[in-house]
Amino acid sequence: MTDPALRSLIGCRLAVGFDGPTIPEEFAALVHDWKIGNVILFRRNIESFEQICRLNQELRELFVRETGREPYIMLDEECGSVSRLGVIGVTTPCAMAIGATGKTENAYQIGSIIGQELRAAGFNLNLAPVLDVCTKPDSANGNRIFSAQPEEVAAFGRAYIQGLAHEGILATGKHFPGHGDTNVDSHFSLPVVQKDRETIEQTELVSFKAAIDSGIHAIMSAHVVYPSLDPACVPATVSRPILTGLLREQLGFKGLLLSDGMEMKAVMDLYGIEDAVWRALCAGVDICLVCHSAQQARDTCTYIASRLEEQPEWIEDLRAHAEHIDRMKAALKSPEGGAEQFGSVRQRETAEAIMKESIQILHAPDDLPLPQPDHDTVFFGTPGRRSIGAYDGETFHAAESLADHFGGRFLSPEEAVQSAPSMAVVILSRHSDLERVLDAVQKLLEKDCCVIAAALSDPYPLHALPDNCWQICAWQYDALSLRALTGLLESGEDLS
Numbered sequence: 001m002t003d004p005a006l007r008s009l010i011g012c013r014l015a016v017g018f019d020g021p022t023i024p025e026e027f028a029a030l031v032h033d034w035k036i037g038n039v040i041l042f043r044r045n046i047e048s049f050e051q052i053c054r055l056n057q058e059l060r061e062l063f064v065r066e067t068g069r070e071p072y073i074m075l076d077e078e079c080g081s082v083s084r085l086g087v088i089g090v091t092t093p094c095a096m097a098i099g100a101t102g103k104t105e106n107a108y109q110i111g112s113i114i115g116q117e118l119r120a121a122g123f124n125l126n127l128a129p130v131l132d133v134c135t136k137p138d139s140a141n142g143n144r145i146f147s148a149q150p151e152e153v154a155a156f157g158r159a160y161i162q163g164l165a166h167e168g169i170l171a172t173g174k175h176f177p178g179h180g181d182t183n184v185d186s187h188f189s190l191p192v193v194q195k196d197r198e199t200i201e202q203t204e205l206v207s208f209k210a211a212i213d214s215g216i217h218a219i220m221s222a223h224v225v226y227p228s229l230d231p232a233c234v235p236a237t238v239s240r241p242i243l244t245g246l247l248r249e250q251l252g253f254k255g256l257l258l259s260d261g262m263e264m265k266a267v268m269d270l271y272g273i274e275d276a277v278w279r280a281l282c283a284g285v286d287i288c289l290v291c292h293s294a295q296q297a298r299d300t301c302t303y304i305a306s307r308l309e310e311q312p313e314w315i316e317d318l319r320a321h322a323e324h325i326d327r328m329k330a331a332l333k334s335p336e337g338g339a340e341q342f343g344s345v346r347q348r349e350t351a352e353a354i355m356k357e358s359i360q361i362l363h364a365p366d367d368l369p370l371p372q373p374d375h376d377t378v379f380f381g382t383p384g385r386r387s388i389g390a391y392d393g394e395t396f397h398a399a400e401s402l403a404d405h406f407g408g409r410f411l412s413p414e415e416a417v418q419s420a421p422s423m424a425v426v427i428l429s430r431h432s433d434l435e436r437v438l439d440a441v442q443k444l445l446e447k448d449c450c451v452i453a454a455a456l457s458d459p460y461p462l463h464a465l466p467d468n469c470w471q472i473c474a475w476q477y478d479a480l481s482l483r484a485l486t487g488l489l490e491s492g493e494d495l496s
Helices: 004-011 025-034 049-067 095-100 104-121 150-166 197-202 204-213 240-250 265-271 273-283 294-310 312-331 345-358 398-406 413-419 434-446 460-464 479-491
Strands: 014-016 038-040 072-075 077-079 172-176 218-221 256-261 287-290 360-363 378-381 423-428 450-455 470-473
Touching: 004 025, 004 294, 004 312, 014 294, 025 049, 025 294, 038 049, 049 072, 049 104, 077 095, 077 104, 095 104, 095 150, 095 345, 104 150, 104 345, 150 204, 172 204, 172 240, 172 256, 197 204, 204 218, 218 240, 240 256, 240 273, 256 312, 265 273, 273 287, 273 294, 273 312, 287 294, 294 312, 345 479, 378 398, 378 413, 378 434, 398 423, 398 479, 413 434, 423 434, 434 450, 434 460, 450 460
Parallel strands: 014 038, 014 287, 038 072, 172 218, 218 256, 256 287, 378 423, 423 450, 450 470
Antiparallel strands: 360 470
16 A cells, blocks of 8 residues: 555546546545546536536635645647637637737636636636647647747747736646647647757747746647757656756746647557556656546556656655645635626627637739629538537538528539539538638639638648638637638638
């Protein structure tokens, strides 16, 4: 039986998730047995404002009773597609949409709205913003990133952090040292970034340095290999040269260091979850995220205890990190606010206005004004993505919704080509159907069809299109973006 004091030192180093809208018995037992210090929630835990307020209050009571300490109650409420509360609260523009407005005050306003909702619901730590730089057009994190320019990411990220802070919510910059230069999603595979150290310092590290200088509370590691930063070629999450040597010692970060989810395949397939957590703790991570299973967290605690029996010299390191976490938790504020700060008309109007401001016509053939769809227009495109990886995407078909609104015909890509319309509106997004849809667009253009192509994602799907069609970026596949796009199509404005 592991010593109770040691169990407490181990448990405070984890944030654990569970399924459902109430606290499962096995989770409560885990907190009791191993003195788990923190919890991470997802959309699977959220049913209503009243329910999530009640759940978070019960979680606080459980943690304080069993550990004597306040917990970090955290979730990923970035903005746009990565939103756990959007299903019951305000849907916000994604980071790239905010960046497209060119106004950092918009990032502050969105951060403030999110902060109000988080605090009203009983959260204290937000796993946002993304501080990656979108240096690869097909970056895996796409519209979760503010910009392709390091200085812009730094400025918008800082404004978003300040908006959260104004409402009493702590921020987490992610994913250190950067996840913007790879098109590999670390939820499913291990990305590698082949850049030299000087280039990394001039791009990836700029936004993190700015956040550190601004006093950001937490930084999350990336499951990404950077050979120039660690010749051992291990993911940054388990790299002591990257997390302790670079982040702590060279960049001077003194805040809370979190891992990304340890069930993600980028690390799980290499080490298994238990050993991956052990390696991350040895690398310098303060708190590892075990997001999906109380039993997995229990197994991980048992494994760490066994490793400490073999290597007791790490116990002092464990104790030092536990003391650091306690010092960091002094910044936690008690939840305040109520229903009036959650999903209010004012909050929704602000989000709608910023979304509308972000919509861009990236190309207009011969600089012609945007034509207006009507009942003779054909609509087709990619469907919405279901929730995979980090995304909580909508599941409706945007092209079908537009067809209903304008009284046009909603067809498959093949049917659209066969119908030989004079005008077509096409929805593009990152989806397995994208190549099929792009092929149909090309065939319609060859028949002199007037085509309006709108990307409900980052601009990447538009890159394959020729210059003889309208190209619009509406940034994200959800109802908020679709309303803004509908308004643009109705107005026929020339925003180019």
